[in-house]
Amino acid sequence: GALVYQYPRRTICKSGTSxxxxxxxxxxxxxxxxxxxxxxxKTFELIALSTVNSAIKYEQNFTQEKFPISHPNLSFSSMxxxxxxxxxxxxxxxxxxxxRDEQYFGPGTRLTVL
Amino acid sequence: GEKVEQHESTLSVREGDSxxxxxxxxxxxxxxxxxxxxxxxxxLHFVIDIRSNVDxxxxxxxxxxxxxxxxxxxxxxxxxxxxxxxxxxxxxxxxGSWQLIFGSGTQLTVMP
Numbered sequence: 001g002a003l004v005y006q007y008p009r010r011t012i013c014k015s016g017t018s019x020x021x022x023x024x025x026x027x028x029x030x031x032x033x034x035x036x037x038x039x040x041x042k043t044f045e046l047i048a049l050s051t052v053n054s055a056i057k058y059e060q061n062f063t064q065e066k067f068p069i070s071h072p073n074l075s076f077s078s079m080x081x082x083x084x085x086x087x088x089x090x091x092x093x094x095x096x097x098x099x100r101d102e103q104y105f106g107p108g109t110r111l112t113v114l
Numbered sequence: 115g116e117k118v119e120q121h122e123s124t125l126s127v128r129e130g131d132s133x134x135x136x137x138x139x140x141x142x143x144x145x146x147x148x149x150x151x152x153x154x155x156x157x158l159h160f161v162i163d164i165r166s167n168v169d170x171x172x173x174x175x176x177x178x179x180x181x182x183x184x185x186x187x188x189x190x191x192x193x194x195x196x197x198x199x200x201x202x203x204x205x206x207x208x209x210g211s212w213q214l215i216f217g218s219g220t221q222l223t224v225m226p
Binding site: 034042043044046049091093095102103104105106107108 | 148150156157158159160163201203213214215216218219
């Protein structure tokens, strides 16, 4: 079956430091990967959409300078939160998809910023 | 851009009763409407979806209805069980785009 893994599951970082999170698709080819953030208020925000061999598209309020993303192949993507501050805390979800099929979500990386 | 509104932030039902969660969307180009379930401390789990070429889809105890004219879709759960308790999110995306716009979530509680 199709599975999406995310590492780490939980991480704590000091304010102003950076942390990297990874997303791995197993059992299908992740031609597209979307990164979302679920805030403590539970709403989901799309950070960026990454399609292999295409430019990464960032949503308003999110930039490559703050959330650089790498999507080097059909099974792996990573995103870094640079200079993390309190407002960056939340659950970061990776959603991967092959073509027009259903989007599979990973378990998320929960970021706490001290 | 697309906005998805989920009308019930909380919903409590007794075990065995039915539950209905309603969502509306704004973009007439939206054509794919999935529902996800999130249990406490966990990620999103796909529940059911519907595409705009149909107005009803059923899978066991779950039924999704789509009213394109009203730009409304709903999730119906029959014979609810305590394990159905979770936050349910509706979402929408336009044809040719798979960017999902999520609703704000409905906390469903099924009381034994």
